[in-house]
Amino acid sequence: MSEEQDVITGIEAPVYLKYNFTAGAAAARFLHQIKKGVLTGQRCPSCQQVYIPPRGSCAACGCPTEEEVEVADKATIQSFTIVTIPIPNNPIQPPYIIANLVADGANISFLHLISECVNEDVHIGQRVQALWKPEEEWDYAMDNIRYFRPIDEPDVPVEMIGKLPVTGWEGSADD
Template sequence: MSDEKTMVEGFEAPISLHYTFAAGHAISKFLRSMKEGKIVGQRSPATGKVIVPPRGSCPESGKPTTEEVELGDTGTVITFTVVHIPIPNNPVKPPFIVANICLDGADQTFIHLVSDCNNDDVKIGTRVKAVWKDKAEWDYSMDNIKYFKPLDEAPVDIEKLKASRLKEVGKYRHA
């Protein structure tokens, strides 16, 4: 009956589940601003640091964040990778740069593409600016920013950047 030749080694059992997501209050608010072309972070009442995109909480203290801080669209590459393999279902073709970017005035990085440059010229500390899609295409999405493009500025020492931010945020710290 069940000799090796007739052993079932596998079969397809597709799973389909339908989900409706709730982004959360803070992220919803952030995405509504993105639709208007504005990047709005939140400041932690406990640490004074600015988190973008905000998630409604200060992960360091577990306290809710409510104070909004509108940010510009320039920032610094804190670190990055050059991806040489395709991302499933993503039209971006390799090799491309995915960077951890810290916007000016913010204290936490997010990941986004860095493009329209020679990949070899991008370094830790490279200054970048957002390149937006046409206004007509803006949606409730981080993808309204097509990618970040290097600025013609000297790279930043990220350790000095961190030190100056930590000094700066001290004055915003509440009890």
């Protein structure tokens, strides 16, 4: 063999990893509830913050969070980004909006999609509500909610986002 062949500097070697995720007790309870179409967080017994999805303990205090609290499927946009770069194998075509949302009755945000909106009109403090998939498609998954869409409610002042229950909050699961 000649040594003057093309120099090989690399090869394509797609590698895939399959993960089995063990949800844990707190997340498992959350997933059982969302399969029924209910968003359930947990309240810290010390600082009273409501976490959703719950992790089983308070990130601020370190206390176990055992009190289950049902939160609304209405939320406030805490921050957002307009995604313009396509992500390989992602069926959602850009541009689209991904946002940190604080559900009514919760203090901590989670990520979800915003749709049925003019992207340029989306803003912090804007009120949104979940659009759920048809009930027969519900599974143990956050994407039972297809996306959140703007609703006709006054904005929440930035300093109040995640600080107080907002009008319309339905109360706790224990009521």
